[in-house]
Amino acid sequence: MEQNITKQQTGTINVAIYSNTAQTDLANKLLQFIAPDGREAREFAFEVKSLNAAINSQDALSIIFEHTNDNEAKKVAQFFENNGLPHIIAVSDEINETAKNIILSLEKALDSGFTVADFIQIYNQGTSIDALRRQLTIFRNGLSRITLEKPALLNDGICPIDEEKAIDHAAYFDSKKDNFKLKKFVPASGAASRMFKFACTFIAEYNPAKETINAYINRRGDTALSVFLVGIDKLPFYNEVLAVMKTHPDYNTWDKNLRYYNFIKTMLGSGEFDFANKPKGILPFHQYEGFTATPVYEHLKEAVAYAASQGKTNVHFTISEEHVDGFLDAIKAVKSNIEASSGISINFNFSYQHKQTDTLAVDLNNNPFRTDTGELLFRPGGHGALIENLNNLDADIVFIKNIDNVSHNNIEVIALYKKALAGMLIKLQEKIFGYLEIIDGGHLTDAQLNSMFAFVKNELSVQIPDDVAKYTKGYRIDYIKDLLNRPLRVCGMVKNEGEPGGGPFWIKGEQGRLSLQIVESSQIDLQNPAQKQIFEKSEFFNPVDLVCGLKNYKGEYFDLHEYVDNSTGFIVYKNKYGKDLKSYELPGLWNGAMARWLTVFAEVPLATFNPVKTVNDLLKPAHQPK
CATH class of the missing domain: 3.40.50 (Rossmann fold)
Structure with a gap:
């Protein structure tokens, strides 16, 4: 050649x-x-x-x-x-x-x-050089903080839904659902290491030969360990761990301190349990008569209750690739029983966080961080990377809920309000699609155009600048079409009871325009007294309870990348090889990754929000048999 x-x-x-x-x-x-x-x-x-x-x-x-x-x-x-x-x-x-x-x-x-x-x-x-250039620019210039205007409150950004309205919205969803392909999307790659953090610290630092457990608790002020031990026999895995402990030849000689110590050691050990190194999704969460249920079981049970159409439900888990066998085993163990009892066929699949969404790490001088072998260091881009997975879904309407937000007892209220959110979404979509079809048909009257602007303002909480009214009719038509032709999400919000995480706010964005956004505390300048005061006045919390419409009025999928606000990522500080580094996390999935979506917030009951952030949360009523 x-x-x-x-x-x-x-x-x-x-x-x-x-x-x-x-x-x-x-x-x-x-x-x-x-x-x-x-x-x-x-x-x-x-x-x-x-x-x-x-x-x-x-x-x-x-x-x-x-x-x-x-x-x-x-x-x-x-x-x-x-x-x-x-x-x-x-x-x-x-x-x-x-x-x-x-x-x-x-x-x-x-x-x-x-x-x-x-x-x-x-x-x-699989990363583009342009993406790395943008990341390096972000490291050099930093990220501007989000400017809060005010918290979203009932009737000021958050729609109240009492039980009567919820039943009405849910019934509407049930009447329409067979026209749609539904899917439940469950981010499930999270490891359980934080869930057992206090227990891991205990095993690393406690010496049973030198002090009692009470002395350790008092010395460290470890209330989490105290709560754990008081409720230990109510944990869903108590009997299984105890049975393994009893096989130890010295079990009968152990006093109470050693039995507690060895229970935790067995629970965390690399043998049969190894709970801190497994994903949350396949851990035992709830004790039923005759079996112990994992979050995977609860999500499948929920899916047949509210995310089924045409006799089937579709569930998509985003997981770490190394844990696929564990998830397959957990699903296969319960799938046929749920199908038999519900009469609903369950389809499931997995995706992984794409490697190309990992981001470059830099040193404190903003130069690329090198591993011991001289290679560049890439780190996972955070849950915002899942916009890629969401963008690839084959579904009309998607329910999003975190893997650890499940309940032993509240399935009826959870299903009602999930259906209610979906009913609200379908009603809004029908109006939006109708307006867009009228625009495409031409011959739009001034009354119709004014009606569209009123709808956007009153039902979608979109602020319209005053000067838009002064523009030509052609410009106003283009403006309203651009506003309406976007992905739509309806997000449940619960009363804030001190849970760590983000909340709903009105924020000042491009050209000073207000919009509704889910904002994390790390995105706000809490050193600014005015911003801190607004943040502390928030009455609602984001439980990650979303229903999303992924298609436009022509039945085509939106390209979700077009609606990401890339200026709303996070810079985090980490340590590797004993060296400090900075890492960029992509705009969060329900934060900046959906910043340019049409967004509606609706109040849902606290009973729909039952996260398990630490193992002690499993002792709360929502996770205990009635």
Whole structure:
């Protein structure tokens, strides 16, 4: 195959392209495509090779083009992998265009201070260089805090729903649900390490030979451990852990201190239980007659109660890939029984947090943080990365609820208010879609246009700037269409009883316009007395209880990426290898990732919110048998 190699110079980067179908003049085309910008004294040398050509281990980068069922390319790639040679694999039939895009990205990476080795890592990560550039800019410039205008309150951003209204909305949902594909979306990748944090600390620091447990509790002021021990026999896993403990040959010689100590040690040990290292979703949460239920069981039971249409329900869990077997076992153990008792067929599937949504870590000087082997460090982008998973769902209406928010006893009220939120969403969607179809039909009267603006203001809580009324009719039509043609979410809000987390607020956004948003305390400047006062006046809390409409009035899916406010992420401080670092977390899924959605808040009862943040929460009435 024809070769084209530029004159070798100190700054030359040798790039080999392996393909049996590349055009012979590809090297020349790439050279013509490269336009030096004067920022770097570098040149490229391109060589196009067939897959059976000799491999030059001195090439800075090799691009191996792989096609469907291309075993020869796979063998070449495996040789490079086995010998640690720098390469990337491009799966594409558009070789010329793909090669150009790769080289353009490589140039951007080098211009940004990354090395060729960094570029290979970034490419394999699936992250764009432009995204990394934006992250580095955020680290350098920081993120502006959100400006609170006022808390959202009943009839001022939050719709009250008494039981009568809830029944009406739920009945409307039941009358319409078979027209929609419904799905329940459960973020479930969270590990249980925080749930057992005080217990792990106890095992690490308590010495039964030197003090009693009471002495330890008093010395450390460990009220969590005290509550745990008082209610220990009410925990859903008590009998199982106790049974394993009793197999120990010294069990009968242990006093109360040693029995408590060994109970916790067995519960956390790497043997049968290992609770702190498992995901919450597959832990025992509730004790029923004859079996112990996991959150997975409770979510499937909820799904058939309120997220079923046409005789089936669809449940999607986002999990960590290493835990897939545990979730499969938990689902298979209960699925058939729930289907038999409900008459509803359950379909389930999983997705993982995409690797390309991980974000770059930097040191305290805002330079890329390096591992001990010199590689870049990427960290998970937080739950905001799940907008990617949500964007890929095949569903009309999606119910979102966290994995640990389940109840032993409150299924009836939970189902009623979930259906009520969905009924509200369908009613609003029908109005929105009707308005958009009228706009598309043309011949919109002034009265109809004014009605649309009143609807947006009164029912969707969207502030309309005063000067819009002064614009031409054509401009006002375009303006209202842009406002209406967005994804819609109806979010349940509960009375704030001191739970840590975000809440509903009116905030000042672009051009000073007010909008309803779910805001976390970390996004607010609490050193500002005025902002702190507004935050403390909030009466409601976000329980993560959302119903979402993912399609537009034409039945097409929205691209959810278009409605993310990328300025609302989080910078967090961590430590790795004993070194401080900064990491960027993407805008939260129900925070900035949905900032530009149409948003409606509605009050739901506290009985619908039963999170398990620590193991002691399992002792609360919502998690105990009646």
